[in-house]
Amino acid sequence: MSVPIIQMHDVNKTYKVYHREEGFLASLRSVIHREYKMLTAVDDINLNIELGEVRGLIGPNGAGKSTTIKMLSGILHPSSGDISVMGMIPWKERERYVRNLGVVFGQKSQLWWDLPAVDTFGLQKEMYRIPTAAFRQRLDYFSRMLNIEEVMRKPVRLLSLGERMKCELVCAMLHEPPLIFLDEPTIGLDVISKETIRQFIKQVNRDKKTTFIITTHDLSDLEDLCERVTIINKGTVVFDDTLEKLRVYFSHKKVVDVKFTHPVTEDELSGLSLKSFNPLMATIEFTMDDSSTIRQELGRILETLPVQDINVNNIRIEEVIKQIYLA
Amino acid sequence: MRGLMALPGLLRLFLWNCKLDISRNMAYRFNFIAGTLISLLNSGVAPIVQYLIFTTTNGYPGWTVQQLILFQGVLLLWGGVRTMVFGRVLPEMNSLVGSGEFDRLLVKPYPPMGVLLASGFQLSGFAPTIAGVVIIAMSLSSLDVVWHWWTLPLFLVLLLVGCCLYAALLILMCCIILVAIQMGRLGELFEKLLSFSDYPISIYPRILGRLFSIALPFAIWINFPAQTLLNRLDVTMIWGAIVSIVLLFVSHGLWKLCLSKYTSAGG
Numbered sequence: 257m258s259v260p261i262i263q264m265h266d267v268n269k270t271y272k273v274y275h276r277e278e279g280f281l282a283s284l285r286s287v288i289h290r291e292y293k294m295l296t297a298v299d300d301i302n303l304n305i306e307l308g309e310v311r312g313l314i315g316p317n318g319a320g321k322s323t324t325i326k327m328l329s330g331i332l333h334p335s336s337g338d339i340s341v342m343g344m345i346p347w348k349e350r351e352r353y354v355r356n357l358g359v360v361f362g363q364k365s366q367l368w369w370d371l372p373a374v375d376t377f378g379l380q381k382e383m384y385r386i387p388t389a390a391f392r393q394r395l396d397y398f399s400r401m402l403n404i405e406e407v408m409r410k411p412v413r414l415l416s417l418g419e420r421m422k423c424e425l426v427c428a429m430l431h432e433p434p435l436i437f438l439d440e441p442t443i444g445l446d447v448i449s450k451e452t453i454r455q456f457i458k459q460v461n462r463d464k465k466t467t468f469i470i471t472t473h474d475l476s477d478l479e480d481l482c483e484r485v486t487i488i489n490k491g492t493v494v495f496d497d498t499l500e501k502l503r504v505y506f507s508h509k510k511v512v513d514v515k516f517t518h519p520v521t522e523d524e525l526s527g528l529s530l531k532s533f534n535p536l537m538a539t540i541e542f543t544m545d546d547s548s549t550i551r552q553e554l555g556r557i558l559e560t561l562p563v564q565d566i567n568v569n570n571i572r573i574e575e576v577i578k579q580i581y582l583a
Numbered sequence: 584m585r586g587l588m589a590l591p592g593l594l595r596l597f598l599w600n601c602k603l604d605i606s607r608n609m610a611y612r613f614n615f616i617a618g619t620l621i622s623l624l625n626s627g628v629a630p631i632v633q634y635l636i637f638t639t640t641n642g643y644p645g646w647t648v649q650q651l652i653l654f655q656g657v658l659l660l661w662g663g664v665r666t667m668v669f670g671r672v673l674p675e676m677n678s679l680v681g682s683g684e685f686d687r688l689l690v691k692p693y694p695p696m697g698v699l700l701a702s703g704f705q706l707s708g709f710a711p712t713i714a715g716v717v718i719i720a721m722s723l724s725s726l727d728v729v730w731h732w733w734t735l736p737l738f739l740v741l742l743l744v745g746c747c748l749y750a751a752l753l754i755l756m757c758c759i760i761l762v763a764i765q766m767g768r769l770g771e772l773f774e775k776l777l778s779f780s781d782y783p784i785s786i787y788p789r790i791l792g793r794l795f796s797i798a799l800p801f802a803i804w805i806n807f808p809a810q811t812l813l814n815r816l817d818v819t820m821i822w823g824a825i826v827s828i829v830l831l832f833v834s835h836g837l838w839k840l841c842l843s844k845y846t847s848a849g850g
Contacts, residue, residue, distance in 0.1 A: 271846055326847055331689045351589075355692040364684050370607045382599045383691060385592070411610065 261435060261467050262305035262328060267337030269298040269323050269491075297323040298334070299491035307434070310461050310468045312482035312499075316581045320491040321471050325437055328469070329359060342435065355384065358428035358436035363443065365412075365420065366427055373408040373415075373423035377430060384431035391430065398426045402456055418449030425456065429466075438470045442477055454480045475574055487580055494580055505576050508544045513537070514557060515565040524561065541571065589693050596693070596701040604671075608706045615706075622710035626663075630655035630718060645785045650813060653722040657809040658781055660715025661745065663708040665804075668746060669753055670705025673770065676757045680764055686847055696754060696838055719812065729814050738811045741820070745804040748827035752777075754834040758841045780804045797822045 275293045276286050298320045305311050315321045326332040327339060330346030330353050339346060344353045367376045374395075381391045399405050402422040407415060415423070421441060428436060438457070442450045458481065460466050470477060478485055478499060485502055487495040495502060511531065519535035531539040542553045550568065557563060571579075608615045633655050637648055646654065676699060679685040688695040756773060760766050780801035784792045796802045800823030807820045 326686065329686075329690055331686045332845075332847055350689070351692050351694070354690050357690065359690045361684075361687070364687065366687060368603055368607065370610050371603060375603055375606060379596075379599050379603060382595055383693075 259307040260304050261307040261309075261342055262303065262469075263338075263340045264301050264303040264324075264328075265338040267298055267301045267303075267324075267327065267334045267339060268296065269320075269327060269332065270335045271295045271297055296491055298327070301337070301488070301491070301493055303486060303493060303496065305467065305469065307467055308461065308465045309484060310457065310470065310481045312478040312485040313469055313471045313488065314473070314478065314485060314577065315488035319488045319581075321488050322439075323491075324488060325439065325469070325471060329357065329437060330354060355431070356433050356435060358431070358433040359439075360421075360424050360428045360437070360441055361439045363440065365424060367412045367420065367423055369413050370411055372410055373404075373412055373420075373427070376412075376423075376427055377408070380427055380430045386431055394430055394432065395426070398429060401459060402426065402452065416449075418445050418452075421445060421449070421453060422456075425453065429460065432464065433466070435467045436469070438468060440472055440474075441470065442472065442474055450474075450476070457481055475577065479573070487577065489581055489583070494583070499573075502576060503573055504570055506571050506579065509571050510542045510544070510550055510553075511569045511571050511575075512540045512542060512554070512557070513567040513569070514540065514561070514563055517562040517564045520561060528557075589697055593693060593697045593701045596698070597704065600702045601704045604704045604706055618707055619710050622707055623714060626659050626711040626714035629658065643783050643786050646783055649722055649726050650809075651783075653719060653726065653812060654783060654805065654809045656715050656718030656720075656722055657812070658715070658805045659711045659718060661742070661804045661808070663710070663712030663715055664742060664746070665749055666705050666708025667712060668708075669700070669703040669749060670708055672699055672703040672753050673756060673760075673766075675699060675702055676760050677766060680760050683847075685761070685845075695842065696757065696835070699757065700750060700753075723812060726813070728812065731814070734811060734814070738808050741803060741808045741811060741824070744824045744827050745808070747831045748800060748803055751827065751830040751834040754831075754838050758834070758837050761838075761841045761845060777801065780806070783809075793819075797826060800824075800826050803827055 271294070272292045273295045274286075275291045276282055301320075301324060303324075313321055313324070323332065327334050328341060328346060330350040333347040341353065342356055346353050367373050368379075377391075377395060380386070381388075386394070399408060402425070404419065404422050404426070407419045408423055408426070412420060412423070425438075425441070441457075442453055445453070454477065457468055457470075461468060468481070470481060472478065482499060484498050485495065486493055487502075495505065514537065516536050516538075520538075521535070522530070522533055525533065525538060525540070528538075529541045529543070531541050533539075540557075542548075542550065544550060544553070554566065554568070557566070608618075630652060633651060634648065637643065637646075637651055642648070643651060676685075679688065685695075688698050691698045693701075752773070756766065756769070759769060779787075779795060784795055784802050784806045787795065796806075796817075796819040802819075803823045807817075807823060810817060810820075
């Protein structure tokens, strides 16, 4: 039976932001008089996340993802609406709540730069009052899984970005929180480091039933880790379902790769929505409506063009997301 | 009340931060040794300058040379303790708010101001503290002062209350940073204001003396502890201590108000 760990109901967040016209004079004027605008960062968001899920939270820059995560972390309180995480109201019971929360901000480090990461882990032990035996056991488990037994004993300033991120993850997980927010955990990492971190997340999720909320711009993170994805755009949830459903979100749109037996001219394909073209190959996007089916569209191509091979695909997930962002 | 309950945990965090800061200093040995030597040299300069001023002018009313050296010892000790306990608070707050990383404090299981104060340790305060203790011990041995059983405890209590007053002022500065993001030259003004406490209260006009003893009791840092060691107790000490504690509660209330208006930084 599924147990909800996060419930957001009709959540809004508005900010008063300073607004200034461009130019030097406007800058001088702003010393005397400032204009403010109300900005709606989050607009009536409803969201449910189950215990043990790995949920992807994506959206274009400025969509409201970070504000949502900050409200879920207890950093900000909503202007209206209800949030319940693990049965607590994050901003009201912040100190008790964050004892059960791990957060990794991909571009903000909590490691002491001049010291080995293991020293920061010790500070975390003190911060979360982790018993020594449990601390040793967890550190052993995490360090073996991420292969950082040596790495965590070197000063952080000497570590690569990937090694640092592994240590950040350990730092956020030493107190074994049931819920972890990962903000762009694979940003800037090479393929191998990304893979290690994803494997780590999957294993911790499996072994400890930890719920992960991952914000990312890397779609391979989503494809590898998340069963469900929530897309936020302009402060509202525009998609909240499985990745499979996202793949067929535009099922009325198909992308057809056509290979020709001999070169054709672009004019011969006029009237079709070309995504790419060269005389021997073309990628065409079809949008089906009531009056047309894929069979009819393909029939027309097969009749009029020298087709050697043909492949019909749903539109790529990147394209789906891009179109949702642009909508 | 919740803040008081968090105190033992915050004290443990403070000790951990001390250990980490010492380890960090040890990681750069040259910097550590050079820094300690320079701190010691710096510590020696102020008493010498004060001695020269004292002996070439009419001196400070109510203070002999030996007593003034004791005062300088307390000044060094307070400066050292202040740096060791709170040295990193304002730079850390400036850096966290300036870089949009203040949120990190809000995902810690303690009050954010507590976490900030617990990370205040700075090793560079160690040398002046030691220098202060040595100067106090030396000057006391040459002064004919009656020593009571309560002298040292009272001296320590005054240092502790001094820490409360300093924490209150730091919290007020942190409120300004949180709201205004940039502190501008207010930091300099803060330092200048604090320097009023570097001289015996008796050199100021009566009204300023009252101000620094009771309303804004800077005297709690150096003047009152030095007077205690000299067995010159004064009822204004009690008022100064009460006002210091009240100021701490007021600034904490203001901090909570500012924190409730916190809107974080973008993305």
